[in-house]
Amino acid sequence: MIIALDGPAAAGKGTLARRLAAHYGLNYLDTGSLYRAVGVALLQSGHDPENAAQAEAAARSLSPDQLTSPALRGEEAGQAASKVAAIPGVRAALLEFQRSFAATAPGAVLDGRDIGTVVCPQADAKIFVTASLEKRAERRFKELLDKGLSAIWEAVLQDMKERDARDSGRSVAPLVPAADAVVLDTSELDAEAAFAAAVSIISQRN
Numbered sequence: 001m002i003i004a005l006d007g008p009a010a011a012g013k014g015t016l017a018r019r020l021a022a023h024y025g026l027n028y029l030d031t032g033s034l035y036r037a038v039g040v041a042l043l044q045s046g047h048d049p050e051n052a053a054q055a056e057a058a059a060r061s062l063s064p065d066q067l068t069s070p071a072l073r074g075e076e077a078g079q080a081a082s083k084v085a086a087i088p089g090v091r092a093a094l095l096e097f098q099r100s101f102a103a104t105a106p107g108a109v110l111d112g113r114d115i116g117t118v119v120c121p122q123a124d125a126k127i128f129v130t131a132s133l134e135k136r137a138e139r140r141f142k143e144l145l146d147k148g149l150s151a152i153w154e155a156v157l158q159d160m161k162e163r164d165a166r167d168s169g170r171s172v173a174p175l176v177p178a179a180d181a182v183v184l185d186t187s188e189l190d191a192e193a194a195f196a197a198a199v200s201i202i203s204q205r206n
């Protein structure tokens with residue numbers, strides 16, 4: 001079984017994806033970490049994340065140990081990720097890895113922006129997880145503080161707006177729900193309620 005979870009930043013995809021993977025006994029891939037790792041690789045080597053040739057080279061040479069660095073979680077990494085994610089060559093370089101991860105038994109939950117539309121259009125269930133801008137900024141702010149990272153509320157809100165605009169407005173694999181995705185708005189749902197709602201959506205699909 002393949003479950004595709006897409007949606008904007010801090011909508012609750014990661015927490016939900018991990019719980020669904022454990023519940024159904026599936027592998028889990030946070031595809032955002034791939035784009036974050038490419039973005040951070042560019043920042044660390046002093047390159048501009050909008051430099052297409054450098055970004056594509058970084059995506060092609062990505063290694064698993066780059067995916068677990070704590071540096072991936074900060075807002076700077078998120079911004080760099082959304083810049084490299086708009087470069088077609090970067091997306092193409094990361095596509096095969098994501099598809100073969102999904103195809104590996106026993107199946108997987110993947111979260112991202114284009115899982116249901118591009119990476120796994122044949123997924124057994126597609127959920128577009130969303131929430132209001134304010135709720136998402138609130139969650140991200142709390143998440144950063146809980147991780148001991150510094151955060152300024154206005155900056156987090158502004159970052160969320162910029163990333164929403166860049167992810168939705170880009171010409172390659174923009175953030176849109178797949179035609180056959182079910183929209184799950186988590187603005188008023190806690191993690192438990194979002195999980196229950198997702199299980200109910202998946203059980204109606206299978």
Ligand code: CDP
Pocket residue numbers: 008009010011031032033035036078081082083085086111112113114115163167
């Ligand atoms: O955790 P958060 O929702 O803030 O972001 P993420 O899922 O880690 O993704 C970081 C950035 O990578 C996003 O803003 C997207 O621009 C990009 N991304 C993408 O284009 N396609 C994906 N499948 C996953 C992430």
